[in-house]
Amino acid sequence: MPEPISPTPSRRAARWLRAADRQLYLFQIGVSSGFVDYRRMFTWKSWLFGWVLRLVAQVAFFASMGRLLGVPGSQDYLALGNAALLGPLGALGVVSTVAAERRAGTLVLLVLSRAAALPVLAARGLYWAFDAVLTATLATALLPVIAGTAVPFAALPGIFCLEVLGTVSCYALALALTPLGMRFPETRGYLTSGVLVLLMLFSGVNTRLTGGGPGSVLPMTHALTGIRQLAAGGAFPWPALGGELLVWGGWILAAAVMVPWGLRRAARSGGLG
Amino acid sequence: MSEHVRTALLLVLRRPGVLSLLVFVPLYSVVFFTVVRQNGRPDLAATVALTSFVMTLWSHAVFVSSEAVDHDRAEGMLEVLLAAPRSYARSLILRIAATEAVCLPAAAEIALIGGWGFGFPLRMAAPAAFVAALLLTFAGTVGSAILLASLFVLIRGARTYQNALTYPCYLLAGLVVPASLLPRPLAAVSHGWFLAWGADLMRDALHAVPAELPRRLLVLAVLAAGQNLAGVLFMRRVIRRARDGGVALHA
Numbered sequence: 012m013p014e015p016i017s018p019t020p021s022r023r024a025a026r027w028l029r030a031a032d033r034q035l036y037l038f039q040i041g042v043s044s045g046f047v048d049y050r051r052m053f054t055w056k057s058w059l060f061g062w063v064l065r066l067v068a069q070v071a072f073f074a075s076m077g078r079l080l081g082v083p084g085s086q087d088y089l090a091l092g093n094a095a096l097l098g099p100l101g102a103l104g105v106v107s108t109v110a111a112e113r114r115a116g117t118l119v120l121l122v123l124s125r126a127a128a129l130p131v132l133a134a135r136g137l138y139w140a141f142d143a144v145l146t147a148t149l150a151t152a153l154l155p156v157i158a159g160t161a162v163p164f165a166a167l168p169g170i171f172c173l174e175v176l177g178t179v180s181c182y183a184l185a186l187a188l189t190p191l192g193m194r195f196p197e198t199r200g201y202l203t204s205g206v207l208v209l210l211m212l213f214s215g216v217n218t219r220l221t222g223g224g225p226g227s228v229l230p231m232t233h234a235l236t237g238i239r240q241l242a243a244g245g246a247f248p249w250p251a252l253g254g255e256l257l258v259w260g261g262w263i264l265a266a267a268v269m270v271p272w273g274l275r276r277a278a279r280s281g282g283l284g
Numbered sequence: 285m286s287e288h289v290r291t292a293l294l295l296v297l298r299r300p301g302v303l304s305l306l307v308f309v310p311l312y313s314v315v316f317f318t319v320v321r322q323n324g325r326p327d328l329a330a331t332v333a334l335t336s337f338v339m340t341l342w343s344h345a346v347f348v349s350s351e352a353v354d355h356d357r358a359e360g361m362l363e364v365l366l367a368a369p370r371s372y373a374r375s376l377i378l379r380i381a382a383t384e385a386v387c388l389p390a391a392a393e394i395a396l397i398g399g400w401g402f403g404f405p406l407r408m409a410a411p412a413a414f415v416a417a418l419l420l421t422f423a424g425t426v427g428s429a430i431l432l433a434s435l436f437v438l439i440r441g442a443r444t445y446q447n448a449l450t451y452p453c454y455l456l457a458g459l460v461v462p463a464s465l466l467p468r469p470l471a472a473v474s475h476g477w478f479l480a481w482g483a484d485l486m487r488d489a490l491h492a493v494p495a496e497l498p499r500r501l502l503v504l505a506v507l508a509a510g511q512n513l514a515g516v517l518f519m520r521r522v523i524r525r526a527r528d529g530g531v532a533l534h535a
Binding site: 072 | 305451
Protein backbone atom coordinates (compact mmCIF):
# COMPACT_ATOMS: atom_id res chain seq x y z
CA MET A 12 0.00 0.00 0.00
CA PRO A 13 1.50 3.34 -1.03
CA GLU A 14 2.38 5.86 1.70
CA PRO A 15 0.15 9.00 1.76
CA ILE A 16 2.01 11.86 0.20
CA SER A 17 2.59 14.61 2.78
CA PRO A 18 2.74 18.14 1.30
CA THR A 19 6.20 19.51 0.88
CA PRO A 20 7.11 22.60 2.94
CA SER A 21 6.72 24.85 -0.12
CA ARG A 22 3.22 23.48 -0.81
CA ARG A 23 2.27 23.98 2.82
CA ALA A 24 3.50 27.58 2.64
CA ALA A 25 1.54 28.17 -0.55
CA ARG A 26 -1.61 26.78 1.06
CA TRP A 27 -1.08 28.94 4.13
CA LEU A 28 -0.57 32.01 1.93
CA ARG A 29 -3.77 31.27 0.00
CA ALA A 30 -5.70 30.97 3.28
CA ALA A 31 -4.21 34.22 4.57
CA ASP A 32 -5.06 35.90 1.28
CA ARG A 33 -8.66 34.67 1.56
CA GLN A 34 -8.92 36.05 5.12
CA LEU A 35 -7.47 39.36 4.04
CA TYR A 36 -9.96 39.55 1.15
CA LEU A 37 -12.84 38.83 3.57
CA PHE A 38 -11.53 41.46 5.96
CA GLN A 39 -11.34 44.01 3.14
CA ILE A 40 -14.93 43.30 2.08
CA GLY A 41 -16.06 43.53 5.71
CA VAL A 42 -14.30 46.86 6.25
CA SER A 43 -15.60 48.41 3.03
CA SER A 44 -19.19 47.26 3.64
CA GLY A 45 -18.91 48.58 7.22
CA PHE A 46 -17.80 51.96 5.96
CA VAL A 47 -20.79 52.05 3.61
CA ASP A 48 -22.98 51.66 6.75
CA TYR A 49 -20.95 54.38 8.48
CA ARG A 50 -21.50 56.81 5.61
CA ARG A 51 -25.24 56.10 5.70
CA MET A 52 -25.41 56.51 9.48
CA PHE A 53 -24.36 60.14 9.39
CA THR A 54 -24.31 63.10 7.09
CA TRP A 55 -21.39 65.44 7.76
CA LYS A 56 -23.85 67.78 9.50
CA SER A 57 -25.37 65.15 11.77
CA TRP A 58 -21.88 63.79 12.53
CA LEU A 59 -20.53 67.20 13.45
CA PHE A 60 -23.52 68.79 15.16
CA GLY A 61 -25.16 65.61 16.48
CA TRP A 62 -22.30 63.30 17.41
CA VAL A 63 -19.08 65.31 17.75
CA LEU A 64 -20.83 68.17 19.54
CA ARG A 65 -22.21 65.71 22.10
CA LEU A 66 -18.80 64.13 22.68
CA VAL A 67 -16.99 67.45 23.01
CA ALA A 68 -19.73 68.62 25.41
CA GLN A 69 -19.19 65.44 27.46
CA VAL A 70 -15.51 66.31 27.88
CA ALA A 71 -16.43 69.91 28.77
CA PHE A 72 -19.02 68.63 31.27
CA PHE A 73 -16.51 66.49 33.18
CA ALA A 74 -13.86 69.20 32.94
CA SER A 75 -16.34 71.62 34.52
CA MET A 76 -16.73 69.11 37.34
CA GLY A 77 -12.99 69.55 37.90
CA ARG A 78 -13.58 73.29 38.02
CA LEU A 79 -16.34 72.76 40.59
CA LEU A 80 -13.93 70.75 42.77
CA GLY A 81 -11.56 73.69 42.88
CA VAL A 82 -8.61 71.36 43.51
CA PRO A 83 -5.50 72.39 41.51
CA GLY A 84 -5.00 70.15 38.49
CA SER A 85 -8.35 68.37 38.78
CA GLN A 86 -9.87 70.13 35.77
CA ASP A 87 -6.95 69.09 33.53
CA TYR A 88 -7.03 65.56 34.96
CA LEU A 89 -10.73 65.10 34.22
CA ALA A 90 -10.52 66.82 30.82
CA LEU A 91 -7.64 64.64 29.58
CA GLY A 92 -9.17 61.43 30.98
CA ASN A 93 -12.57 62.06 29.45
CA ALA A 94 -11.12 63.05 26.06
CA ALA A 95 -9.25 59.72 26.03
CA LEU A 96 -12.40 57.88 27.13
CA LEU A 97 -14.10 58.87 23.86
CA GLY A 98 -12.03 56.12 22.15
CA PRO A 99 -13.44 53.23 24.21
CA LEU A 100 -16.89 54.87 24.23
CA GLY A 101 -17.06 54.85 20.44
CA ALA A 102 -15.58 51.36 20.13
CA LEU A 103 -18.43 49.94 22.23
CA GLY A 104 -20.82 50.82 19.39
CA VAL A 105 -19.96 47.49 17.76
CA VAL A 106 -22.09 45.67 20.36
CA SER A 107 -25.20 47.33 18.91
CA THR A 108 -24.32 46.84 15.26
CA VAL A 109 -23.63 43.12 15.67
CA ALA A 110 -27.05 42.82 17.34
CA ALA A 111 -28.44 44.69 14.33
CA GLU A 112 -26.88 42.04 12.04
CA ARG A 113 -29.24 39.56 13.66
CA ARG A 114 -32.24 41.78 12.90
CA ALA A 115 -31.04 42.16 9.32
CA GLY A 116 -30.80 38.37 8.96
CA THR A 117 -27.11 38.40 8.00
CA LEU A 118 -25.93 36.45 11.06
CA VAL A 119 -27.64 33.28 9.84
CA LEU A 120 -25.75 33.59 6.55
CA LEU A 121 -22.51 34.08 8.46
CA VAL A 122 -23.11 30.89 10.47
CA LEU A 123 -23.85 28.97 7.27
CA SER A 124 -20.73 30.23 5.49
CA ARG A 125 -17.26 28.74 5.84
CA ALA A 126 -15.78 32.09 6.86
CA ALA A 127 -14.60 32.54 10.45
CA ALA A 128 -17.07 34.77 12.28
CA LEU A 129 -14.70 36.93 14.33
CA PRO A 130 -12.67 38.47 11.46
CA VAL A 131 -15.89 39.21 9.54
CA LEU A 132 -17.65 40.84 12.50
CA ALA A 133 -14.49 42.69 13.54
CA ALA A 134 -14.08 44.05 10.02
CA ARG A 135 -17.76 44.99 9.66
CA GLY A 136 -17.70 47.12 12.81
CA LEU A 137 -14.21 48.54 12.41
CA TYR A 138 -15.66 51.93 11.49
CA TRP A 139 -16.66 52.31 15.15
CA ALA A 140 -13.01 52.13 16.21
CA PHE A 141 -12.06 54.50 13.39
CA ASP A 142 -14.70 57.03 14.43
CA ALA A 143 -13.75 56.62 18.08
CA VAL A 144 -10.07 57.41 17.43
CA LEU A 145 -11.06 60.32 15.21
CA THR A 146 -13.37 61.92 17.79
CA ALA A 147 -11.02 61.27 20.72
CA THR A 148 -8.11 62.82 18.81
CA LEU A 149 -10.26 65.80 17.88
CA ALA A 150 -11.33 66.27 21.51
CA THR A 151 -7.73 65.96 22.74
CA ALA A 152 -6.56 68.52 20.20
CA LEU A 153 -9.40 70.84 21.27
CA LEU A 154 -8.62 70.50 25.00
CA PRO A 155 -7.02 73.96 25.24
CA VAL A 156 -10.30 75.44 23.93
CA ILE A 157 -12.68 73.13 25.82
CA ALA A 158 -11.02 73.20 29.21
CA GLY A 159 -7.92 75.33 28.95
CA THR A 160 -5.79 72.19 29.28
CA ALA A 161 -2.43 72.58 27.59
CA VAL A 162 -1.19 69.49 25.75
CA PRO A 163 2.37 69.80 24.35
CA PHE A 164 2.30 69.65 20.56
CA ALA A 165 5.23 67.22 20.55
CA ALA A 166 3.26 64.79 22.72
CA LEU A 167 0.35 64.51 20.25
CA PRO A 168 1.78 61.72 18.02
CA GLY A 169 2.54 59.55 21.08
CA ILE A 170 -0.89 60.29 22.55
CA PHE A 171 -2.45 59.33 19.23
CA CYS A 172 -0.61 55.97 19.22
CA LEU A 173 -1.75 55.17 22.75
CA GLU A 174 -5.30 56.33 21.96
CA VAL A 175 -5.40 53.96 18.98
CA LEU A 176 -4.18 51.09 21.15
CA GLY A 177 -6.61 51.84 24.01
CA THR A 178 -9.50 52.07 21.54
CA VAL A 179 -8.57 48.84 19.77
CA SER A 180 -8.23 47.19 23.17
CA CYS A 181 -11.77 48.23 24.09
CA TYR A 182 -12.94 47.18 20.63
CA ALA A 183 -11.67 43.67 21.43
CA LEU A 184 -13.59 43.71 24.73
CA ALA A 185 -16.72 44.89 22.89
CA LEU A 186 -16.33 42.05 20.37
CA ALA A 187 -16.11 39.57 23.24
CA LEU A 188 -19.45 40.93 24.49
CA THR A 189 -21.22 40.77 21.11
CA PRO A 190 -22.53 37.19 21.57
CA LEU A 191 -24.53 38.39 24.56
CA GLY A 192 -25.78 41.42 22.62
CA MET A 193 -26.92 39.33 19.66
CA ARG A 194 -28.51 36.60 21.77
CA PHE A 195 -30.34 39.04 24.04
CA PRO A 196 -30.66 42.36 22.13
CA GLU A 197 -32.27 44.03 25.15
CA THR A 198 -28.97 43.74 27.03
CA ARG A 199 -27.10 46.05 24.61
CA GLY A 200 -27.69 49.16 26.68
CA TYR A 201 -26.68 47.37 29.87
CA LEU A 202 -23.48 46.00 28.32
CA THR A 203 -22.23 49.25 26.81
CA SER A 204 -23.27 51.49 29.72
CA GLY A 205 -21.96 48.97 32.24
CA VAL A 206 -18.52 48.86 30.61
CA LEU A 207 -18.50 52.64 30.33
CA VAL A 208 -19.26 53.12 34.04
CA LEU A 209 -16.54 50.57 34.91
CA LEU A 210 -14.04 52.46 32.76
CA MET A 211 -15.08 55.76 34.32
CA LEU A 212 -14.48 54.30 37.77
CA PHE A 213 -11.45 52.05 37.41
CA SER A 214 -9.43 53.14 34.38
CA GLY A 215 -8.12 56.36 35.85
CA VAL A 216 -10.44 58.49 33.72
CA ASN A 217 -11.97 60.46 36.58
CA THR A 218 -10.19 59.15 39.64
CA ARG A 219 -6.55 58.56 40.41
CA LEU A 220 -5.41 54.96 40.09
CA THR A 221 -4.40 53.22 43.27
CA GLY A 222 -2.59 50.33 41.54
CA GLY A 223 -3.89 46.85 40.76
CA GLY A 224 -7.63 46.27 40.98
CA PRO A 225 -10.02 45.74 38.07
CA GLY A 226 -8.48 48.65 36.18
CA SER A 227 -5.36 46.65 35.29
CA VAL A 228 -7.37 44.28 33.07
CA LEU A 229 -9.68 46.94 31.67
CA PRO A 230 -8.93 48.56 28.33
CA MET A 231 -7.46 52.08 28.30
CA THR A 232 -6.08 52.00 31.87
CA HIS A 233 -2.46 51.51 30.80
CA ALA A 234 -2.80 53.64 27.66
CA LEU A 235 -4.27 56.49 29.70
CA THR A 236 -1.45 56.30 32.23
CA GLY A 237 0.92 56.71 29.29
CA ILE A 238 -1.14 59.53 27.79
CA ARG A 239 -1.00 61.41 31.09
CA GLN A 240 2.80 60.95 31.23
CA LEU A 241 3.17 62.27 27.69
CA ALA A 242 0.86 65.22 28.36
CA ALA A 243 3.01 66.07 31.39
CA GLY A 244 6.04 66.29 29.09
CA GLY A 245 7.49 62.86 29.91
CA ALA A 246 9.28 60.43 27.61
CA PHE A 247 7.34 57.79 25.63
CA PRO A 248 5.93 55.34 28.20
CA TRP A 249 6.94 51.94 26.85
CA PRO A 250 5.69 50.02 29.93
CA ALA A 251 2.23 51.54 29.43
CA LEU A 252 2.31 50.50 25.78
CA GLY A 253 3.33 46.97 26.80
CA GLY A 254 0.61 46.77 29.45
CA GLU A 255 -2.10 47.89 27.04
CA LEU A 256 -0.87 45.42 24.40
CA LEU A 257 -1.24 42.62 26.95
CA VAL A 258 -4.77 43.74 27.83
CA TRP A 259 -5.62 43.90 24.12
CA GLY A 260 -4.20 40.39 23.65
CA GLY A 261 -6.30 39.07 26.53
CA TRP A 262 -9.53 40.57 25.23
CA ILE A 263 -8.97 39.54 21.60
CA LEU A 264 -8.37 36.01 22.88
CA ALA A 265 -11.62 36.24 24.84
CA ALA A 266 -13.39 37.44 21.68
CA ALA A 267 -11.85 34.60 19.65
CA VAL A 268 -13.41 32.13 22.08
CA MET A 269 -16.68 33.92 22.82
CA VAL A 270 -17.80 34.87 19.28
CA PRO A 271 -17.70 31.40 17.63
CA TRP A 272 -19.05 29.80 20.82
CA GLY A 273 -21.87 32.32 21.10
CA LEU A 274 -22.81 31.97 17.43
CA ARG A 275 -22.80 28.16 17.58
CA ARG A 276 -24.90 28.18 20.73
CA ALA A 277 -27.37 30.69 19.32
CA ALA A 278 -27.65 28.71 16.06
CA ARG A 279 -28.33 25.45 17.92
CA SER A 280 -30.99 26.98 20.12
CA GLY A 281 -32.65 28.79 17.22
CA GLY A 282 -31.73 32.12 18.74
CA LEU A 283 -30.62 33.79 15.52
CA GLY A 284 -34.01 34.11 13.87
CA MET B 285 -57.16 58.25 31.84
CA SER B 286 -55.94 55.24 33.77
CA GLU B 287 -55.79 53.02 30.66
CA HIS B 288 -53.37 55.45 28.96
CA VAL B 289 -51.16 55.53 32.04
CA ARG B 290 -51.31 51.75 32.41
CA THR B 291 -50.40 51.24 28.73
CA ALA B 292 -47.44 53.60 29.05
CA LEU B 293 -46.15 51.88 32.18
CA LEU B 294 -46.52 48.42 30.64
CA LEU B 295 -44.70 49.53 27.48
CA VAL B 296 -41.76 50.76 29.55
CA LEU B 297 -41.61 47.98 32.11
CA ARG B 298 -41.88 45.21 29.50
CA ARG B 299 -38.91 46.52 27.53
CA PRO B 300 -35.90 45.89 29.76
CA GLY B 301 -33.61 47.62 27.25
CA VAL B 302 -35.42 50.89 27.85
CA LEU B 303 -34.84 50.61 31.57
CA SER B 304 -31.06 50.45 31.16
CA LEU B 305 -31.03 54.27 31.15
CA LEU B 306 -32.73 54.23 34.53
CA VAL B 307 -30.10 51.89 35.87
CA PHE B 308 -27.00 53.51 34.48
CA VAL B 309 -27.59 57.25 34.44
CA PRO B 310 -28.17 57.26 38.23
CA LEU B 311 -25.06 55.06 38.47
CA TYR B 312 -23.11 58.04 37.18
CA SER B 313 -23.66 59.30 40.71
CA VAL B 314 -21.19 56.59 41.82
CA VAL B 315 -18.60 58.18 39.52
CA PHE B 316 -19.43 61.68 40.78
CA PHE B 317 -19.42 60.63 44.45
CA THR B 318 -16.07 58.86 43.98
CA VAL B 319 -14.62 62.00 42.37
CA VAL B 320 -15.78 64.34 45.17
CA ARG B 321 -14.59 61.90 47.86
CA GLN B 322 -11.17 61.41 46.29
CA ASN B 323 -10.73 65.18 45.98
CA GLY B 324 -11.74 65.77 49.59
CA ARG B 325 -14.92 67.70 48.76
CA PRO B 326 -17.78 65.82 50.51
CA ASP B 327 -19.61 69.17 50.72
CA LEU B 328 -20.27 68.83 46.98
CA ALA B 329 -22.01 65.44 47.34
CA ALA B 330 -25.54 66.89 47.34
CA THR B 331 -24.76 69.05 44.30
CA VAL B 332 -23.45 66.13 42.22
CA ALA B 333 -26.33 63.93 43.40
CA LEU B 334 -28.71 66.52 41.99
CA THR B 335 -26.66 66.67 38.76
CA SER B 336 -27.04 62.95 38.37
CA PHE B 337 -30.81 63.09 39.06
CA VAL B 338 -31.51 65.89 36.56
CA MET B 339 -29.38 64.02 33.97
CA THR B 340 -31.64 60.99 34.51
CA LEU B 341 -34.80 63.09 34.20
CA TRP B 342 -33.64 64.76 31.01
CA SER B 343 -32.09 61.75 29.26
CA HIS B 344 -35.24 59.73 29.98
CA ALA B 345 -37.30 62.48 28.31
CA VAL B 346 -34.98 62.58 25.27
CA PHE B 347 -34.53 58.84 24.71
CA VAL B 348 -37.62 57.16 26.17
CA SER B 349 -40.63 59.42 26.73
CA SER B 350 -40.20 61.11 23.36
CA GLU B 351 -40.42 57.74 21.59
CA ALA B 352 -44.19 57.41 22.17
CA VAL B 353 -45.37 58.38 18.67
CA ASP B 354 -42.52 56.63 16.94
CA HIS B 355 -43.31 53.48 18.89
CA ASP B 356 -46.90 53.60 17.63
CA ARG B 357 -45.62 54.13 14.10
CA ALA B 358 -43.12 51.25 14.32
CA GLU B 359 -45.88 48.93 15.59
CA GLY B 360 -48.18 49.99 12.75
CA MET B 361 -50.76 51.38 15.18
CA LEU B 362 -50.46 55.03 14.24
CA GLU B 363 -52.96 54.94 11.37
CA VAL B 364 -55.60 53.30 13.57
CA LEU B 365 -54.99 55.70 16.45
CA LEU B 366 -55.22 58.70 14.15
CA ALA B 367 -58.49 57.43 12.73
CA ALA B 368 -59.98 56.77 16.20
CA PRO B 369 -62.65 59.24 17.36
CA ARG B 370 -61.01 59.85 20.76
CA SER B 371 -58.24 62.43 21.01
CA TYR B 372 -54.87 60.89 20.18
CA ALA B 373 -53.08 63.98 21.49
CA ARG B 374 -54.64 63.59 24.96
CA SER B 375 -53.67 59.92 25.07
CA LEU B 376 -50.11 60.75 24.03
CA ILE B 377 -49.69 63.49 26.61
CA LEU B 378 -50.85 61.17 29.39
CA ARG B 379 -48.62 58.36 28.17
CA ILE B 380 -45.58 60.63 27.90
CA ALA B 381 -46.17 62.02 31.42
CA ALA B 382 -46.57 58.50 32.84
CA THR B 383 -43.43 57.27 31.06
CA GLU B 384 -41.46 60.23 32.37
CA ALA B 385 -42.72 59.63 35.91
CA VAL B 386 -41.02 56.21 35.87
CA CYS B 387 -37.68 57.92 36.36
CA LEU B 388 -38.65 59.81 39.54
CA PRO B 389 -37.61 56.93 41.87
CA ALA B 390 -34.06 57.48 40.56
CA ALA B 391 -33.87 60.28 43.17
CA ALA B 392 -34.22 57.68 45.94
CA GLU B 393 -31.73 55.40 44.18
CA ILE B 394 -29.13 58.18 44.07
CA ALA B 395 -29.80 59.20 47.68
CA LEU B 396 -29.31 55.58 48.78
CA ILE B 397 -26.06 55.28 46.83
CA GLY B 398 -24.78 58.51 48.40
CA GLY B 399 -26.01 57.78 51.90
CA TRP B 400 -25.36 54.07 52.27
CA GLY B 401 -22.62 53.54 49.72
CA PHE B 402 -20.53 56.62 50.46
CA GLY B 403 -21.78 57.82 53.84
CA PHE B 404 -22.62 61.28 52.52
CA PRO B 405 -25.37 62.99 54.52
CA LEU B 406 -27.74 64.03 51.76
CA ARG B 407 -30.25 66.34 53.39
CA MET B 408 -32.50 69.06 52.05
CA ALA B 409 -32.50 72.38 53.83
CA ALA B 410 -35.78 73.47 52.21
CA PRO B 411 -37.77 70.35 51.26
CA ALA B 412 -40.96 72.21 50.30
CA ALA B 413 -39.09 74.51 47.92
CA PHE B 414 -37.20 71.53 46.51
CA VAL B 415 -40.37 69.53 45.86
CA ALA B 416 -42.11 72.54 44.28
CA ALA B 417 -39.13 73.13 41.98
CA LEU B 418 -38.93 69.41 41.20
CA LEU B 419 -42.62 69.20 40.21
CA LEU B 420 -42.33 72.22 37.94
CA THR B 421 -39.10 70.89 36.41
CA PHE B 422 -40.80 67.54 35.86
CA ALA B 423 -43.71 69.30 34.12
CA GLY B 424 -41.28 71.17 31.87
CA THR B 425 -39.48 67.93 31.02
CA VAL B 426 -42.79 66.33 30.02
CA GLY B 427 -43.44 69.36 27.78
CA SER B 428 -40.02 68.89 26.17
CA ALA B 429 -40.70 65.19 25.57
CA ILE B 430 -44.05 66.08 23.92
CA LEU B 431 -42.27 68.56 21.65
CA LEU B 432 -39.53 66.07 20.77
CA ALA B 433 -42.02 63.26 20.12
CA SER B 434 -43.79 65.45 17.56
CA LEU B 435 -40.52 66.59 16.03
CA PHE B 436 -39.29 63.00 15.56
CA VAL B 437 -42.45 62.19 13.61
CA LEU B 438 -42.42 65.28 11.44
CA ILE B 439 -38.70 65.24 10.63
CA ARG B 440 -37.20 61.74 10.40
CA GLY B 441 -33.65 63.11 10.34
CA ALA B 442 -34.20 64.85 13.69
CA ARG B 443 -33.50 61.56 15.45
CA THR B 444 -29.85 61.69 14.40
CA TYR B 445 -29.51 64.79 16.59
CA GLN B 446 -30.96 63.04 19.66
CA ASN B 447 -27.47 62.51 21.06
CA ALA B 448 -26.76 66.22 20.89
CA LEU B 449 -29.56 66.79 23.38
CA THR B 450 -27.65 65.17 26.25
CA TYR B 451 -24.34 66.69 27.37
CA PRO B 452 -24.75 70.02 25.53
CA CYS B 453 -28.07 70.40 27.39
CA TYR B 454 -26.49 69.43 30.74
CA LEU B 455 -23.96 72.20 30.23
CA LEU B 456 -26.63 74.64 29.11
CA ALA B 457 -28.73 73.83 32.19
CA GLY B 458 -25.73 74.53 34.42
CA LEU B 459 -25.91 71.09 36.01
CA VAL B 460 -22.32 71.25 37.25
CA VAL B 461 -21.19 74.85 37.21
CA PRO B 462 -23.66 77.75 36.94
CA ALA B 463 -24.74 78.48 33.38
CA SER B 464 -23.74 82.12 33.95
CA LEU B 465 -20.13 80.96 33.48
CA LEU B 466 -20.90 79.85 29.92
CA PRO B 467 -20.03 82.09 26.95
CA ARG B 468 -22.50 85.02 26.85
CA PRO B 469 -24.82 83.86 23.98
CA LEU B 470 -25.17 80.41 25.55
CA ALA B 471 -25.77 81.92 29.00
CA ALA B 472 -28.58 84.00 27.47
CA VAL B 473 -30.23 80.88 26.02
CA SER B 474 -29.86 79.15 29.36
CA HIS B 475 -31.49 82.09 31.11
CA GLY B 476 -34.71 81.44 29.20
CA TRP B 477 -34.77 77.68 29.73
CA PHE B 478 -36.85 76.01 32.43
CA LEU B 479 -34.27 73.28 33.12
CA ALA B 480 -31.61 75.81 34.11
CA TRP B 481 -34.04 77.60 36.46
CA GLY B 482 -35.28 74.30 37.92
CA ALA B 483 -31.80 72.86 38.51
CA ASP B 484 -30.63 76.14 40.04
CA LEU B 485 -33.60 76.34 42.40
CA MET B 486 -33.33 72.69 43.46
CA ARG B 487 -29.58 73.09 44.08
CA ASP B 488 -30.16 76.15 46.25
CA ALA B 489 -32.96 74.38 48.16
CA LEU B 490 -30.49 71.65 49.15
CA HIS B 491 -28.42 74.11 51.17
CA ALA B 492 -30.85 76.79 52.42
CA VAL B 493 -34.20 78.40 51.69
CA PRO B 494 -33.54 79.82 48.21
CA ALA B 495 -33.36 83.59 47.90
CA GLU B 496 -36.25 85.21 45.99
CA LEU B 497 -38.14 81.92 46.13
CA PRO B 498 -41.62 83.14 45.02
CA ARG B 499 -40.23 85.05 42.03
CA ARG B 500 -38.02 82.18 40.92
CA LEU B 501 -40.83 79.66 41.32
CA LEU B 502 -43.10 81.90 39.27
CA VAL B 503 -40.52 82.22 36.48
CA LEU B 504 -39.99 78.44 36.52
CA ALA B 505 -43.76 77.86 36.39
CA VAL B 506 -44.15 80.24 33.43
CA LEU B 507 -41.23 78.65 31.54
CA ALA B 508 -42.46 75.09 32.21
CA ALA B 509 -46.00 76.07 31.14
CA GLY B 510 -44.58 77.67 28.01
CA GLN B 511 -42.68 74.48 27.22
CA ASN B 512 -45.88 72.44 27.61
CA LEU B 513 -47.92 74.85 25.55
CA ALA B 514 -45.34 74.76 22.76
CA GLY B 515 -45.25 70.95 22.95
CA VAL B 516 -49.02 70.49 22.87
CA LEU B 517 -49.61 73.01 20.09
CA PHE B 518 -46.85 71.48 17.98
CA MET B 519 -48.17 67.97 18.61
CA ARG B 520 -51.71 68.96 17.55
CA ARG B 521 -50.28 70.47 14.38
CA VAL B 522 -48.27 67.34 13.57
CA ILE B 523 -51.31 65.11 14.21
CA ARG B 524 -53.42 67.33 11.94
CA ARG B 525 -50.79 67.07 9.22
CA ALA B 526 -50.57 63.29 9.67
CA ARG B 527 -54.39 63.01 9.30
CA ASP B 528 -54.17 65.10 6.12
CA GLY B 529 -51.56 62.72 4.72
CA GLY B 530 -48.67 65.16 5.08
CA VAL B 531 -46.48 62.86 7.18
CA ALA B 532 -44.99 59.47 6.20
CA LEU B 533 -46.60 57.00 8.61
CA HIS B 534 -44.63 53.92 7.66
CA ALA B 535 -41.66 53.06 9.84
